[in-house]
Every structure is written in structure tokens, then in C-alpha cells.
Amino acid sequence: MTTTATSDDRSGIDTSRTMRRIGFALIVTVIGAFFALPLLWLLTAPFDATPGLSVSWPDWTLANFVEVFDNPQAGSALLNAMGMSVATVVLVCAAAAMASYALSRVQIPGRDILLYVMLLLSSVVTGTAAMVPIYQLLFSMGLINTYTGVVLILTGGLLPTGIFILKDFMDTLPRSYEESARVSGASPFQVLKDIVIPVVRPGLAVIAVWVFVQAWGNFLMPFILLRDPDKLPAAVVMYQFYTSGGQADLPLIAAFSLLYSIPVVLMYLFVNKRYGFRFYGGLKG
Amino acid sequence: MADDSPDDGRTGAEVLGIGGASAFVAPAVGLIGVFLLLPALWTLYLGITNLELTGVAAAQPEIVGVDNFTRALSDPDFHHSLWVTLVFVAGSALLGQTVLGLWLAWLVRRWRGWTRSLFEVLVIIAWIIPASVVAFLWTAFLDATGGTLNAILPGSVPWLIDWPLASIIVFNTWRGAAFSMLLFSAALNAIPPSYLETAQLAGANLVQQWRDIVLPTIKGHILTALLLISLWTFNLFTPFLITGGGPGNATEILPIYVYRRALRFGELGYGAAISAIMLAINLLIALVYLRLAGGRGQEPA
């Protein structure tokens, strides 16, 4: 405690380090606030007896949730959305994993070009102008008013992006393991399943969450393709909580918004914990 | 980055034969062929017809050639919409999401513990909650009288009226920063720490470190981020839920322009033509990025 000889020196370093820490804390607090503040409405309005269009200290109640649970459509809508989204995730992930692996390991002429063309075209079919072709295509296949139709159309639109991202992951993997596995008699599918997938799992997790979110929030496709009230997913049902004049039924919408948002957050937390929600860090030069 | 897969002289047949590869891509090719390629090309074809949702042109659409395209190119509303879209993409995709995401990734790269997780969850929540919910959140956030933003800042600014375009640019930055943050976090993690330490010891300042080490190393990731984020932003419809394209047509980005023509006015052929033009512009943007990335050149030794 008495050796103060070097303390000047050290406190100088300490001060600058502390300053830097404070600066860092300040910056992340401001950015954190930027990301957190818009979410406030989701924490107040659902619990407010008279939710408005802006954030105010709520007149606490759970009545809005009672209203949601009493609603004949709200519960099944969330389940429907879950089924549809999970099916889309499985289909996209499976097809994208296989395709991106093959594309990464085998030189097919024009591969990258085709992939990018598909990526661009996928933005065409998500626009409103594509409604008629999509509807008539599924109509001719007898897929109107089926989940199959919605899932397939969503899958077609999301697959190129999934392959595009996943292929980058695959490209970074060294092939030595795969080769030795092949030498010891494993089939290509076993190699993919037992060697490649475990390594790219974080990337697959990112794709899965991204696809889930896209399917979970999509309004237009299920709206024009589904008919039965008990088949409608949450995105469509949320638009039913409007009055005949097109005005929002705020108590219902506020509570439903929260219930509608929670699954995607849980899904992310689950995937993050289970698989590590990270892009694979490998790099190509 | 899609072009630089490891072509290290091997045929690839060692791990996966052509037959196996074909079997592996078959499901994706089938799904994309039927459920993406077919409707997309059909839509592009509609761009040269006068198809409408209702009315006479719904029963008997005719091929009108390039009429839709010449009409678009001479429509001041389209010019305006294109300009707004380019500003929106430059502001929220390029500057907003990509730069903020990169900065966030840099900021948190050595930060550990639950505070970092909390921070990341906040950023990611903005990215994953449904658009229809987000619309309510941002309407409430920017509200002129009771809005959260006005509660913090002095005065009461009607943001969506006085600063409509800036509002949706900030909104989209908030919405999408998570993706590039995730991408760049991975990229930065992969830079061997020794590179930066060596550079620091050699007296390189931050700018030099970035110029000589960080940027060249993560170039491929920046390209991926720019390509995807720009494409997504260019085709984003969510701002409609916040501003309705207004006031006036101040925030009428192209997806809203198409929506108004194709859905409200039922002009499906014209809407399809605009989609084709958007496709061409997206391609152009991609080429600009690639040219810029290619020009920056050198790989780390």
C-alpha cells in the first residue's frame, strides 16, 4: 500500500481505461436505447385498459388478453402460423442444405450466375404484381385453400436466398474430413448429415430463423391462397381485428401483437441456445 | 463472394459425384423451377400485356409490347418514386444497415457476458418481430403528440410529416441492422488477432488497421451484406404500413408504387412491367457493388 512510486503512471493508464469504458458504456446505452425504445408500445399497450396509438403509462389490466382468448380465431391462428412456418423452415433448410452442399462441391458451369438470377427473381414473386400467376398456378394444381400451396410458394421464394447464404458456409469447409469419410465407405448423404451439417449448423440456424420470420409474417400469400376460416394464420387474422370502417380494434390488436411476437423471440432464443446463432467464422480470401 | 469458392484443382468427384450432386440439387431445382421460376417469368411476361384485375382488360388482355415501359419512363410519379427508392436504399441499406451493422459488430467484438447478450437480443428482436406489429411500434414511437421520441427530445415534432423519408430510413436501419451485425461479427472473429496486434505494435492507427487489414479480409462479407440488404430494401413494403407512402407521395418507394397500381387500380400488366424495371435496377446495383469490390483489390498476404 505504501509503494506509490508508480501510481501516477498507473492511474494515468487507469484513467484512460476508465474513460474508455465509460465512453463504451455510453455508446452502447444510446444504441441499446435506440433499439429498445420503439418496443415500448408492445410492453404498455397490451396491458392498457384503453390502449392508444401512442405510448402512455397503462391503466393496468389483463382484459385485452381475455378478449384475445375469447376470440374464436386468435388461438388457432397462432397454431396455423406455427405449422405453416415450421413446414416452410424444414423444406427450405433441407433443400437448401443439400443444394448448397452440392453446388459448393461440384463445379457446374454458370452456377453462380444462375443462383444470382434466382435471387433477383425471388424479389419479383414477392411483389403484388405476381398475384395472378401465383394464384392461377396453384389453382391449376388444385392447391388453393391448402397449406401445401402456401408452403410451396413461400419455399420457392425463400430458397434462393437460403442457398446463396449457405453455400458461402459450405465453401469455407475443408474437404479432408469428407474425403476420409467417403474413403471409409460413407454415402454422400451420410457425409452431409454427419459431417457437414454439424459444422454449418449455426449458419443453418440463421437461415431457419430468417425463413421462419418471413413465413410467420407473410400476409399476402395466405390471404389470397387460403379460404377456410380455421386455416388462416396469424398474419391474416390480425387484419381481421379491424372495424368495418378499416379502423384498428386496438385492445385486441395490442394484446394479439404481443402474443404474435413472442413465438419468434422464443424461437430465436431456443435456436441461439441450442445451435449458437452465429454465422460460421471461416473465411475465404 | 459467390464467385470465389475454392477451386483448388480438385474435381470434386472425390466427395460427391455428378450423379450425387444432381440428386442433391434436384429438390431445390424442382421447387424453384415450379414455384419461383414459373410465376416470376409469367409475371415478367404480363409486363408486356395490358392485363387488369377487373374490367374489359381482365377478360381480354392484349399484348401491348413496350407500352407499359414507355408509360413508366414518362410518368413523373415513377421518376419520383424511383428517386425516393434510391435515396431510401442508399440511406437505410448502405449507410444504415451495412455501416451500422459493421460498427456494431466491431463495437461488441470483445464484449462478453450477459449485457452483450441482452444488447444482441434487442437488436435481433427488431429484425424478427412481424412487420404488422412493427408498424404499430413505429407509429407510436414517432407520434407527434404522444410519441416516445418526442417524450425524450424537447419539442413535439411531427416526424412522419416533417421528416417522412428520414423517418423510414431510420426505421429500416433499426429493422435490419441485425443481419449485417451477425454477418460481420462472424467475419471479424475470423481475423487472426495477431494481425491487428502486429499492426498496432507497428504503430498503425485505426484507419490504417481498417484499410490494410479489416476491410480486405471481410470484403466478401461486405459484398454479401450489400447485395442481400440492398435487394431486400429495394423490395420492402413495410414502410407503407407506417406512412402509407405519404405525406403526398413523399415516401412512395417503388414497392408501394407497384402496390397502388397493381392492387388499388388493378393495373396488373403495368405493375408487372415496373417489377421488371426493378429487377433490372437491382441487377445494376449489384454490378456497381461488384465493380467497387473488385477495384479495391488486394488480398491480405
Added chain:
Amino acid sequence: MKNWTKLAATVAVSALVLAGCSGEEADPGTTDPGTTEPDATTGSPDGTAAPDDDGTSADLPEGPVTLSISENAAVGGKNAATAEWITEDVIPSFESMMEEQGVDVTVEFVPAASGDEDYKTRLALDLRSGAGPDVIGFDQFWVAEFDAADYAAPLAEIVGPEIEDWEGWDAIPEAVQGSFVLNDQKYGIPFGTDGRVIYYRKDLFEQAGLPTDWQPTSWQDIIDAGRTLQEELPDVTPLQFNAGVSYGEATTLQGFVPILLGAGVEPYQDDAWTGATEAMTQALGFYDTIFGEGLADTDLQLLANGREQSFEQFANGQIAVLAEGDYFWRSVIAPDGGQFPVENVEDVVGYAKIPAMEPGAGIRGQDFVSASGGTGRILNPNTEAPQVAWELMKWMGSEEMVSAFAEREPRITARTDVNETALQDQPMLQFISDEVLPITWYRPGFETYPQVSTLIQETVESVARDRATAEKAASSYESELQGIVGADNVSGG
């Protein structure tokens, strides 16, 4: 990076090639399997097109029939009363009624509950493919464009001439029937209608020293009341006349059209759309005055949720005068279940007819004006069981069923016999029915109406934002209107 340039070239080329190829695919326009009589609209006015069926409605098929009804409504959502009425009242009673007649019928309800545009889009997609519900809840002003696309057809053509024999027609006034008539042929059975009025806060009027039983007789009266309110109650926005594009049809029909009618002109009159006439300039001048003097809040017109906010502000006593339809009374400020309920609404909120510019200056020389929309039901031209579907449609328009609906939700229906009893304890709706409907005007069902309506909204907004004077706005309205409907179809000023 070389192969990226190659990529670009290939993308461009392959896009062109593929686009070219797809030209050989079936032209989606000609695959319409629907009724392909191109001259359906010009068919004989007496509706004698013979159905391939065998006669009167008594001759119903015996085999099991499945019918579907579609409405922009859902149980537990938008227009819930309509949905519940269909599922709980209409379907069970109709099915058992048919069973008594020996017909095995199952009826399904296909809800929608979305924006009207979305609902209409989905119907068009269905009908285009020859599919879709058999009985379709429909907005009166869509008839013409659906007919031109062969998505809709006259009832006589689908069912047979016996549709004229339905006794229900006698209970529906000619003018209301007319909302579903095109080229002298009936396309559907009207169901509900509405009217526009001016609502005002009696409490604020009292504070400002204005009469609480207000009935303006000229635009000047409205402006004067606004000025008084502005002076006496500076925190209150005196007037709200919808003037934003984001308000959609509410700007056209709830505000501008009644004002234009009050200047003595219809938006479409004497076979031409009204251009930059003096009346058009006067109507826009009214907006110029109220927004120019700050009697109405410009910012409120520009927000995406502006209409909702205007409702909220009126309910909170921050807006004193607001022009709206009777929907506002039934669904927005209703103390029980309204979106922004107002306690003791009869004491707090008054309503008045919309005055013409000055007495006698309105269309048809009227002192007061209103505009109306209407809903009803049409038949799918491709229905497999036209006779049974017609039975269902008649049943939905019967006195018994319409009364059952009015019990669930008091509304002005197309049937006068039902209105007489159902509206007895609804003074406001009685007022609309007695005072407003006789002077109202129905919006025209033209293919181009949605575009013209949007143009009106843009024009009114430009005046409200002070981007254009009334004269300039009127003349640019005229030139844009010519672009939409053709110069020959516009009457100039």
C-alpha cells in the same frame, strides 16, 4: 471478378430469352373458363337470356348441393355481426327450409375480413379462375368493372326471368335497387346503405357560445362556426373534413363529394366526368378556406393513421366538427363497443345534414346533400346450382332474415319494411333514413372510379397542404382526369 460481368450478361440474356419463351405459354387472359359471352353487358334489357335450367324456383335439384357465401366479415373480427348472422341465423334456417322442400343443401361461410381492396382482389382472382363463392357479398360500385371482366352477370342470365317475381323487390326503393342495376338489368340484391352527415360536439359548441341544436344552411355557416370555435377554444381543432390520400375513400365520399354536390354538380354527370368547372373550383375553395385559416388541421390529413387519430380526437373533445357516415355513430363513438366510445353520446354529440353552398345551390336544387355507398349480394356466374343459390340469396334478403340482422346490429337496410321497425329506438339512424337518404347520391360504378377517387384525394390533399390554389388544383385535376378517362369523357370548365 470477371465472371461477374459474364453473370450480368447472362442474366440479361436469359431473362429476355425466358420472357420470350413464356410468350408461348397459355395466355392467362384467355384461360378464363367463366361465362364467355363477350356481349354480356349489352344483352337484351329485359333479361331474357335463357338459363340451361328447367324453369321456376320450385324446381330445385334434389341431389346434395354445397353452396358458399362470402363476405368481408369474420366471426370475432371485422363486421362480426354480419358473420354471426350468416353462421347462426341464415345458414341453419336455410338448410332446414331446404330440407323441408326435399333438397339436401350444405352452406359454407367463407369469411375474409381485410381491407376492401384485398377482399375485392381475392374475389377477382377466384372469379377469374371460374371458382369462387356462390353468393358474394359485394360493394355496389364494383358491379360495372366485374361485369366488364365477365366476373359478374345479370341475375336473369344466371337464374332466369323468374328473378323478377321475387316479392322482396317491392320492399326495396327504386333508388336503392338502382345501386345494383347496370344497363337496366339487376345484378344483385341490395342489403345495406348509409348516409353522410356533420357531427358536432355539443359541449364544445356550448362553451363557445354556439347553439347546441346546430343545423348549418350554407358553407359560410360552417366556416363561421369554425371561426368562433377557433377564437373561443384555441386548444380545439374546429373542423375535420377528410382531405388526405391516406384516408382513402373517406376523403372522397365522406367529404369532397358532398361538398361538390353542394356546389350543384355531380362528379359524373350528363355522361361525362366533371372537370375544372366553377363548381369544382368552389368546392376546392371551401377546403382552401378551412385549411388556409387553420380551422382544420393539415397535419392530421397527412398521417397514415390520420383518420383514426381524427376519430380519437373527436371522441376526446379535441375536434369540434367532423363529417362522416352513420358508421361513425354506430361503430366509432358508440358508448357500447365503439372504437373510441363517448359516454352519453346523445347528449354530447349532435348531427346535422350537410348543407349546400347556399340554400338551393345543391344538386337537383337541394338545400342539403349527402353521398351514399351500398352493399348487397351478387351471384357467381359460374355457380353450379343457380336455382338453389338464388333461393339462398332471396332468403338473405327476406324480411325475416334482414330483421334478424338488424337485431344484431342496428343499421339502415335496403328494406323499408324492416327499417320502419328496426330503427324505432335508433333516432340517429332514423334521422339518416328519413332525412338523409331521400336527398342522397350513389357513387357511380365505373371501372375507372378507383383511379378517379384517388385523383380526387390527391387533389384535395394538395389544396389542404397549400400546394395549390383551388383554381390550379381544379385545372390539374381536369388534365389528370383526361389521362384516366379520356379527354372526350370530361366536361371542361
